[in-house]
Amino acid sequence: MLDTPLTLPCGAVLNNRLAKAAMTERVAGGDHNPNDYHLRIYETWARSAPGLLISGNIMVQRDSLESGGNVVVEDERAFDRLEGWTAVARAGGSHFWAQLSHPGRQTSRLVNNSPVSASNVGLSDWKLYARPRPLRESEIEAMIAAFARTADIVRRAGFTGIQIHAAHGYLLSQFLSPLTNLRKDRWGGALENRARLLIEIVRAVREVVGPEFPIAVKLNSADFQRGGFSEDDSLAVIAMLERESVDLIEISGGNYESPSFMDLNVKESTRKREAYFIDFARRARENCRLPFMITGGFRNRAFAEATLKNKEADVIGMARPFLVDPEFGKRFLSGELQEVSLPRFKVGRGISLMSEGGYYNFQIARLARGRQPKLKLGPYRAAAHILWHETKKSFAHRLRSPFA
Numbered sequence: 001m002l003d004t005p006l007t008l009p010c011g012a013v014l015n016n017r018l019a020k021a022a023m024t025e026r027v028a029g030g031d032h033n034p035n036d037y038h039l040r041i042y043e044t045w046a047r048s049a050p051g052l053l054i055s056g057n058i059m060v061q062r063d064s065l066e067s068g069g070n071v072v073v074e075d076e077r078a079f080d081r082l083e084g085w086t087a088v089a090r091a092g093g094s095h096f097w098a099q100l101s102h103p104g105r106q107t108s109r110l111v112n113n114s115p116v117s118a119s120n121v122g123l124s125d126w127k128l129y130a131r132p133r134p135l136r137e138s139e140i141e142a143m144i145a146a147f148a149r150t151a152d153i154v155r156r157a158g159f160t161g162i163q164i165h166a167a168h169g170y171l172l173s174q175f176l177s178p179l180t181n182l183r184k185d186r187w188g189g190a191l192e193n194r195a196r197l198l199i200e201i202v203r204a205v206r207e208v209v210g211p212e213f214p215i216a217v218k219l220n221s222a223d224f225q226r227g228g229f230s231e232d233d234s235l236a237v238i239a240m241l242e243r244e245s246v247d248l249i250e251i252s253g254g255n256y257e258s259p260s261f262m263d264l265n266v267k268e269s270t271r272k273r274e275a276y277f278i279d280f281a282r283r284a285r286e287n288c289r290l291p292f293m294i295t296g297g298f299r300n301r302a303f304a305e306a307t308l309k310n311k312e313a314d315v316i317g318m319a320r321p322f323l324v325d326p327e328f329g330k331r332f333l334s335g336e337l338q339e340v341s342l343p344r345f346k347v348g349r350g351i352s353l354m355s356e357g358g359y360y361n362f363q364i365a366r367l368a369r370g371r372q373p374k375l376k377l378g379p380y381r382a383a384a385h386i387l388w389h390e391t392k393k394s395f396a397h398r399l400r401s402p403f404a
């Protein structure tokens with residue numbers, strides 16, 4: 001099953017059912033262009049030839065970054081660099097999709113002290129994240145145009161699909177959640193209004209990329225916060241997306257305050273069972289004919305095969321396993337590797353997201369330099385690494401230094 005091709009509604013074909021889910025690379029310099037580090041990382045992943053490689057989140061506006069090391073595509077200034085990146089990533093026959101994103105309030109003070117969001121609701125960790133101001137109506141219209149402009153550029157530069165990031169508490173997810181969207185205008189209130197920005201972006205992107213180009217949406221099954229975006233909300237948004245010309249829905253969950261996408265607050269039973277969002281996907285598929293990708297927790301090949309065979313998903317999304325073994329995709333697809341195990345940190349809540357993020361960012365940085373993963377890295381060193389890395393990147397961003 002894993003090696004069975006998949007034809008998407010737009011007609012594009014994925015060669016197999018394994019996808020490398022988006023992982024922010026954070027290796028760009030202050031010019032925010034793809035560089036040789038991106039090429040090295042994707043050269044490695046392309047050799048594994050998963051059906052789909054999704055880029056780390058690419059920012060659609062230069063003044064709103066999730067990290068100082070993000071790639072930004074607002075105009076064509078680095079068009080040749082983008083072309084070089086897509087050529088490398090597609091060399092093994094994988095589709096290479098650009099994940100388009102805006103962080104909204106989930107941006108540290110190091111890179112942005114005046115973020116925007118649906119409303120002025122700040123993250124609970126106000127020391128690290130500044131309180132956002134609500135976007136004005138004209139800025140929302142500009143946001144829709146920004147997603148469409150970036151989609152148009154990346155398509156022409158050789159990306160073979162777009163994924164719109166509406167999960168994990170980033171801007172579109174902030175609009176979807178009643179906890180962070182307190183607006184009284186047509187962009188807030190009822191779910192139909194909260195989903196309007198996402199739907200308008202899907203339409204605007206479709207308009208520029210044409211009918212035969214894959215568009216995916218990464219969506220939370222829920223935010224896992226009391227009063228937040230719920231599973232019922234998510235089912236309703238999936239029904240709205242089905243009425244638009246979307247080709248694939250990727251299911252994930254959580255946000256920075258409730259990081260279920262990295263299994264940091266899922267129940268022990270859920271973690272042991274693999275695939276944290278599979279129960280939700282089962283429910284969602286009862287009434288939806290769109291192809292589904294589930295990401296989060298897949299580690300065992302037989303389980304992935306069974307998920308596909310039982311039609312619980314059409315694509316298996318995996319992220320962290322691609323960082324602990326540069327050959328992971330190839331070995332998993334061929335059956336040489338039956339199970340991958342990842343380290344687990346036992347530290348306090350606050351530091352564990354930092355340690356987890358730091359650990360994998362450290363491995364990406366090694367991959368970018370052509371080095372093998374270094375799996376022995378303690379939680380405190382991992383947290384220190386990410387703090388130092390992000391500080392450096394935010395200086396490069398502020399100084400607009402291409403130094404990476």
Ligand SMILES: Cc1cc2nc3c(=O)[nH]c(=O)nc-3n(C[C@H](O)[C@H](O)[C@H](O)COP(=O)(O)O)c2cc1C
Nearest residue numbers: 021022023024056057261295296297318319320360
């Ligand atoms: C270092 C790192 C960076 C990530 N960056 C992104 C990102 O840019 N966009 C996104 O949608 N998810 C991102 N994620 C989440 C992954 O796509 C995925 O949902 C999560 O890691 C769970 O899958 P896994 O259990 O296979 O790792 C990131 C995860 C990691 C570990």
